[in-house]
Amino acid sequence: MTTQQTPAIRVQGLEKSYNKLEVLRGVDFEVERGSIFALLGSNGAGKTTIVRILSTLLKADAGTAGVNGFDVADQPGNVRESISLTGQFAAVDEILSGRENLVLIAKLRHLKNADTIAEDLLERFSLTDAATRKVSTYSGGMRRRLDIAMSLIGNPPVIFLDEPTTGLDPQARIEVWQAVKELAEHGTTVLLTTQYLDEAEQLADRIAILHKGRIIVNGTLAELKKLLPPAKVEYVEKQPSLEDVFFALVGDEDEDSAPGNDRSAVRTK
Template sequence: MTTTATPALRVQGLEKAFRELPILRGVDFDVPAGTIFALLGSNGAGKTTVVRILSTLLRADAGSATVAGFDVATHPAEVRGSISLTGQFAAVDEILTGRENLVLIARLRRVPEARAAADTLLHRFQLSDAADRRVATYSGGMRRRLDIAMSLLGDPPVVFLDEPTTSLDPQSRLEVWRSIKDLARHGTTVLLTTQYLDEAEQLADRIAILHEGRIIVDGTLAELKALMPPTTVEYVEKQPTLEDVFLAVVGASPTSKEQP
């Protein structure tokens, strides 16, 4: 995993209100390049508002933000050329095949050798066997993996994933987690918003909690755990969770491949 001295994302004093209702009240954080940064918060905390500002879809009322070294307010075109955004629902065309979706986006982004680029991503996201099937036949996890693959066409250095596993079953969530980890391994900077604590725990290099418009904690998982009182050691019988049971029954594991 690579990092640089200059953060891939820098947010300072970000403020935003809607109809005089404050949503962001001075948000600050930095994200080193090539890392996964998880922004946690309940519904309405302002996570999506932060993403919309950083992706130039919304203007902040105050504060500043840079993405890949470009100011989102003064250089929005350069910011858009440096990012990709995946929302809460997969933006794929169900009539087209997986390969056709990728080739279409590749051509729109003027990626050289669009078909070769599509085939590379199909292989990387374990979708080659389903490449020529219509997306309408894909499972939720397959659609989300295709959606993330489409977001990588053109090799953007920064990717925003806004609650990417919303409404997915446990098996599909594990598949998407594997794909997100793969992004950072290839040097992509990932800003992940989520409501799921286990998701942040599994994926993130750093975690920030957004509450009532402010970042109240920001650090590694170990640093956040250190905020809690010392624990006492007790020996208890560990019972399997419902997710453990589900995955065992369906024969899935974090490294298993989904059958087309």
């Protein structure tokens, strides 16, 4: 079987303990190429431990894991060449400008045309206007977008995003969501860990819920919704949500989200 035919990520029977604390107790899942897979769970569920094992930063106690057709334990070098990892905090140099950060990483990876690579990524992540500004002047969302852009230098087929919107304000989260969607549109496989339900709902092609060291459910959003009883439909007056108010005040261009629009709607519960 060729690399292109295998799943981008395959995990079977993964176990990991710290002393007597069992963090992973037999985790199984697969991620299709070019898809966004959300690993959803509360703090301490084991999400980051899985990412660290898949990125060769941590050894599993039992089980197997493969990334881009390479075994994590037996072929760590090939795995590292296939991936990029973005942690919970942006790993950018605040003294440098956005362009300088990108050029630096491209040169460290011994890539030709570092300037061209930087310009292309600045445009792709809507950072061209801020290219020459020091990163210390960037907003949280801009820093995170730059961090993701830096992760894509060298075109890794698989990228791990470990709780990428932690600590960001609502508008910055939306910016990061759009950047993540564009990754998949360009063919990159994304493994996203998050504790935010709406984030998984907005982004993921498939969602797996990790609870007490095990995957308790794995499926599309539609499949997960079928696990609950059929919805009851009621006609009610729709009041604006806090999100509607926030984006109306800060200049959201979506007229449908402004307060007062569409006062009646169908709500399911």
